[in-house]
Amino acid sequence: MVRKFQIPKEYLKGKRENYSSWDECFMLHAVVAANRSKDPSSQVGAVLVDKNNRILSLGYNGAPNVWDDDKFPWVKEADTAAHTKYPYVIHAETNAMLNYKGDNKDLEGATVYTTLYPCQNCAKFLAQAGIKRVVYLSNKYEGTEDNNAAATCFNYCNIKCEEFSPKLQRRLTVSLLPNEGITEV
Numbered sequence: 001m002v003r004k005f006q007i008p009k010e011y012l013k014g015k016r017e018n019y020s021s022w023d024e025c026f027m028l029h030a031v032v033a034a035n036r037s038k039d040p041s042s043q044v045g046a047v048l049v050d051k052n053n054r055i056l057s058l059g060y061n062g063a064p065n066v067w068d069d070d071k072f073p074w075v076k077e078a079d080t081a082a083h084t085k086y087p088y089v090i091h092a093e094t095n096a097m098l099n100y101k102g103d104n105k106d107l108e109g110a111t112v113y114t115t116l117y118p119c120q121n122c123a124k125f126l127a128q129a130g131i132k133r134v135v136y137l138s139n140k141y142e143g144t145e146d147n148n149a150a151a152t153c154f155n156y157c158n159i160k161c162e163e164f165s166p167k168l169q170r171r172l173t174v175s176l177l178p179n180e181g182i183t184e185v
């Protein structure tokens, strides 16, 4: 005989209503990851999430591993391009992929949440890794050649690229003080 247990109805209530959606949760992680960046002019964060809503890795724009951050050219302009950050800095989305030390097959069909629309370089790497969805927070370079090339890459590679659309338009405050956590303002 199968024994059936049932919880009385009056106890099946009281769930929080203003909890984060998956998209909100992962974009929050991307925003937090961006805060790790040492780049004085641009802080970008990215989160890779598999098909089962599990976080694979985080990334932010930064210097290659081992390169001392204090000996890194964070400047945008110099006497030669080789003295600027551009040839060396690794973007958040690419870093998130490189930071993942599991099986590359896990990236197939994954989603990347990024605080900035990917550049064309990251776009082709994401495509090659098998990422199938991109959710971005800002597209401040929309319409530039680089931005158009990234969009073209997503289009031809059947990658769904969508602007982040939260359940509710709201501003959250994150506190690192004990017992405060995230509050809505």
Ligand SMILES: [Zn+2]
Pocket: 091, 092, 093, 118, 119, 120, 121, 122, 123
């Ligand atoms: Zn990039």
